[in-house]
Amino acid sequence: MQFDAEKEIGKVLSGLRAAQREIGKTFYRWRQVALEYAGDGVEPLDVGLRAAEVFGKDVGKQLLPRLNWLKGEAAFLLNLGRALANLWQVDGGVATAEKGEKPTEVFIECTRDPWPTWAKEFDVPMQEVALTREKMLKSVLEDVSVFFNIPLDIEVEKAIPRGEGMWRIRLFKKEE
Amino acid sequence: MAKQLFEWDYSSYPGASTYPHLFKPIRIGNLIVPNRIKYAATEDNLNGRDGFVTDAGVAYMRERAKGVVGGLCFMQGVYMDEKRQGQGYVGQAACWDDKFVPGLKRIADAIHEEKAVAGFQLMDCGRVGAVDVEYGHGPSAVPQRLRIFRPVKEMSKDEIKEMIQQHVDAARRGIEAGFDIMEISGIVGYLVSNFISRYTNRRTDEYGGDIRGRMRAVVEIIQGVKAVCGSDVPLGIRLCAEELLDDVRGNTPDESMETYKIAEEAGVDYISVTLGWQESIYPVISRDIPMGNWIHLAKRAKEHVKVPVQMAYRLFRPDLPNKAIGAGELDQWEMCRSMIADPLMPKKVLEGKEDEIRHCVACNLCLARLFRDAPMTCYINPVCAHETNPEFADPQPAEDKKEIMIVGAGPAGLECAYMAAKRGHEVHVYDKRDNIGGTLNEARKAPYGDDELWTCVAYQQKMCELAGVTFHLGTEVTEDLISDELPDAVVLATGPEYPEFPGGPHANxxxxxxxxxxxxxxxxxxxxxxxxxxxxxxxxxxxxxxxxxxxxxxxxxxxxxxxxxxxxxxxxxxxxxxxxxxxxxxxxxxxxxxxxxxxxxxxxxxxxxxxxxxSDRAANEALKKVVQSEGIELFVIGDALVPRNLSSAVHDGYRIGMRI
CATH class of the missing domain: 3.50.50.60 (FAD/NAD(P)-binding domain)
Structure with missing residues (x-):
């Protein structure tokens, strides 16, 4: 039987793209449901931030078995940065993580982010997209910080939903 | 004044001269133990969900007590808090109230009836506890890496004091129940180890900080329990020589040795050397780890403390601890899984019957079962956890003696053969191969310790020899042979069939x-x-x-x-x-x-x-119809019935052997 590699890869890729589109839509569909149930007195941004926190905490727990300290602090931070960049990759974005000038910092850059597009379909303000991403990443770090006994934080230097062309996020170890 | 509870004289036994260091006495505190054997505390999930001892648990322990031939026999670690945060296994024995004492006494009595020294272990499972409640407890609220474990709440100072008192109270109950020796469990991620490890203890008060601070709670437990034990009941502790937690910034090996010295200073009479946590990413006890791999840790411990040092961990063969004890690297040989697989293992060593030992194959099925809230089972020992069931533990002679043809000399056929023969049947085992073992001949060639699986066949071969099984190797069983022999029963243990490859026959x-x-x-x-x-x-x-x-x-x-x-x-x-x-x-x-x-x-x-x-396998239907058409009683076992694993083959064989 003939094997048409282009056709097979195309099939896999189109399946992947469809699944990625569903990720964002599912998040915003649930946001809509949550707002309907929450009633008029609730700020949509608060709901979004709480959802981002829940997502981030769970992602953080998933990371615990995959991170380790065997190669020291700098390698640990870079691996963590790559894991955070990968969150965009699986959603269909383009992101990388690179060492910073200091051994205790890593920069995550995302040059293509599907979330603003998905948010637009559901009339979600771009400011909310920026803040929920930041909240999600900070929430990822909560358990990771405690588990490895290292105070971690992020700082958003640039954000696509703020019209700054790319995400640039500094992941760093806080001064103790 | 040191005392010895039971008199034992090993001088007439062959094992005592083959392994002289295993069968010489040792003093632990003021107790003289006649040999160097210890059945180490092992959870079995055989108690009631409320922590009360059951008949199954007592019978399980009695068998192990027989096995240690006068040595130490520890019952499983008990949890000590009514809130059950320290309970790590659904069937773990409890000791948070005096109401548990009568049940515990049954175990102590059973051990004494076999003239062994009864050991009692205090085990708060800490970080890996709370099996039936929402939150566990620990020195700090460090998140779980493995999701099967509950979230941990940080203990307040009052709760730490309460926990220490729970150890003391439980020790008193253990002594009231009649136990002779006390032990604190500080291993594999349980509460004591949580306090010791820098990974899980982030406290800034007096119970945290440097290694002495992290040992403070342990020292207070030791001192409190020691006061209850007095000079008559020795106290030991199980502690990690290496946590194997360098990936999460756990203790260094030097810190671990420091814990040994601190425990000794605090008054323990012996130390049991352990290593690794349940969360460790390194293997410790599976069969891919060579036998005797960890003895150097016992040696290291001996260099740091003066009290006796005990150790288990891949010491399944008596020559290893015998040599280590002789060399001054170890004092006592602990066993857990070896005596799950064969409760009489050390007794057989003493009696010079080593070829009658059913060896553990280090598969860790026992652990897998415990972690999934199931009663203990052994991969290789069908009687394990059925000690209270006479059908398993003491199969009776068959009422109708039969001539039995067993087709296939693999693990299923051999297991069935010796059991049926022991019960009085005339058993003939046929195999078209010239040797026994079936597909285990090939399976044992796989790397990472699979050659150890062959110990199962070696044991079965000896059992068959003792039971008088007749072998017909190099003989393929055909329709004609069955018709000629016309046995009363046929057991098909032929192994699996290999169905046609899904893509059809192909040269490659x-x-x-x-x-x-x-x-x-x-x-x-x-x-x-x-x-x-x-x-x-x-x-x-x-x-x-x-x-x-x-x-x-x-x-x-x-x-x-x-x-x-x-x-x-x-x-x-x-x-x-x-x-x-x-x-x-x-x-x-x-x-x-x-x-x-x-x-x-x-x-x-x-x-x-x-x-x-x-490598695809299917049930083997060959000969089934032939046997049925002759009107002969038929049994199908092992992979011939449904392709599974070695354990299923052994258990199938045993069960049919005891019922046929």
């Missing part, structure tokens, strides 16, 4: 057994069809030869039939050896360059190969 397809026997030409790029244990064993065997191996199979995950406590080892070895696995797949076509596989959801992937190894 070879059978798994031929590969393992080195009877097949195998190229450099190999696809193994079948992602269960036989396929994995073959994949690793070939990958070790430098071949590029791809594992393809129908199961959703590779190693579906391997218990989770061992499966993670295989997954790592597959990865380390570059074996790619495609699961939940079918082979659609064989092409000139290899195969095309189809995933469950229809994606097609080409895999280049020059050889395909078929």
């Amino acid at each position: 397809v070879v059978n798994l057994l031929d590969v393992m026997r080195e009877n097949a030409q195998v190229g450099e790029k190999v696809v193994i069809w079948g992602n269960r244990k036989p396929g994995i064993g073959c994949a690793l065997y070939l990958a070790k030869q430098g071949k590029k191996v791809t594992l393809v199979g129908r199961e959703k995950t590779a190693g579906f039939d391997v218990n989770p406590s061992f499966k993670w080892r295989y997954m790592i070895y597959l990865r380390q050896n570059g074996v790619k696995a495609y699961n939940d797949c079918e082979i659609e076509t064989i092409t000139g360059e290899g195969i095309i596989i189809r995933t469950f959801d229809g994606y097609r992937i080409p895999v280049a190969c020059d050889t395909i190894v078929n």
Whole structure:
């Protein structure tokens, strides 16, 4: 039987793209449901931030078995940065993580982010997209910080939903 | 004044001269123990869900007490808090109230009736506890890496004091129940180890900080329990010599040795050397770890403390601890899994019956069961946890003596054969091979310790010899042979059939057994069809030869039939050896360059190969109709019934052997 590699890869890729589109839509569909149930007195941004926190905490727990300290602090931070960049990759974005000038910092850059597009379909303000991403990443770090006994934080230097062309996020170890 | 509870004279036993260091007395505190054997505290999930001791638990312990021939026999660690945060196993024994004392006394009495020293262990499971409640407790609220464990709440100082008092109270109850020696468990991630480890203890008060601070709670436990024990009841502690937690910034080996010295200063009479946590990413006790691999840790402990040092951990053979004790590297030989597999193991060593020992194969099924809230089971010992059931523990002679033909001398057939013969049947075992062992002859060639599986066949062979089983090796059982012999019963233990390869017959397809026997030409790029244990064993065997191996199979995950406590080892070895696995797949076509596989959801992937190894198995229907048509009683066991694993073969064989 003939094997048409282009056709097979195309099939896999189109399946992947469809699944990625569903990720964002599912998040915003649930946001809509949550707002309907929450009633008029609730700020949509608060709901979004709480959802981002829940997502981030769970992602953080998933990371615990995959991170380790065997190669020291700098390698640990870079691996963590790559894991955070990968969150965009699986959603269909383009992101990388690179060492910073200091051994205790890593920069995550995302040059293509599907979330603003998905948010637009559901009339979600771009400011909310920026803040929920930041909240999600900070929430990822909560358990990771405690588990490895290292105070971690992020700082958003640039954000696509703020019209700054790319995400640039500094992941760093806080001064103790 | 030191005392000895029971008199034992080993001088007339052959094992005492073969292993002189194992059968000489030792003083622990003020107790003289006549030998160096210890059945170490092992959870079994045989108690009631409320923590009360059951008949099954007592019977289980009695067998182990027989085995230690006067040595130490510890019951499982008890949890001590009514809130059950310290309970790590659904069937763990409890000791948080005096109401548990009568049940515990039954165990102490059973051990004493076998003239062994009864040991009592205090075990708050800490971080890996709270099996039936929402939150566990620990020195700090460090998140769990393994999701099967509950979240941990940080203990207040008052709660720490309460926990220490719980240890003291439980120790008093243990002594009231009649136990002779006390032990604190500080291993594998339980509460004591949580306090000791820098990984889980982040406290800034007096119970945290440097190693002395992290040991403070332990020291207070030791001192409190010691006060209850007095000079008559020795107190020991099990502590990690290495936590194997460097990936999460755990203690250094030097810090661990410091804990030994601090425990000794605090008053313990012995130290049991352990290593690794349940969360460790390194293997410690599975059969891929060579026997005796960890003795250097006991030696290191001996260099740091003066009290006796005990150790288990891959010491399944008596020569290893005997040598280590003789060399001054160890004082006492602990056993857990060895005596789960064969409760009389050390007794057989003493009696010079080593070839009658059913050896543990270090598969860790026992642990996998405990972690999944199931009663203890042994992969290799069908009687384990059935000690209270006379049908299992003491099979009676058959009422009707039969002539039994067993077809197949693999583990299922052999197990059935000796058991049936012991019960008085006339048993004939046939196999077309010239040797016994069935497909284990091939399976044992897989790397990472699988040769240890052969100990099962060696044991069965000896049992068959003692029971008077007659072997007809090199004899294929045919319709004519059955008609000629006309036995009263036939047991088909023929092993599996290897069904036709899904892509049809092909020149590049070879059978798994031929590969393992080195009877097949195998190229450099190999696809193994079948992602269960036989396929994995073959994949690793070939990958070790430098071949590029791809594992393809129908199961959703590779190693579906391997218990989770061992499966993670295989997954790592597959990865380390570059074996790619495609699961939940079918082979659609064989092409000139290899195969095309189809995933469950229809994606097609080409895999280049020059050889395909078929490891897929099916039930073996051969001879079934022949036997039935002759009106002969028929039993089908092992892989012939449903292809599974060695454990199923052994358990099938035993059960039919005791009932036929």
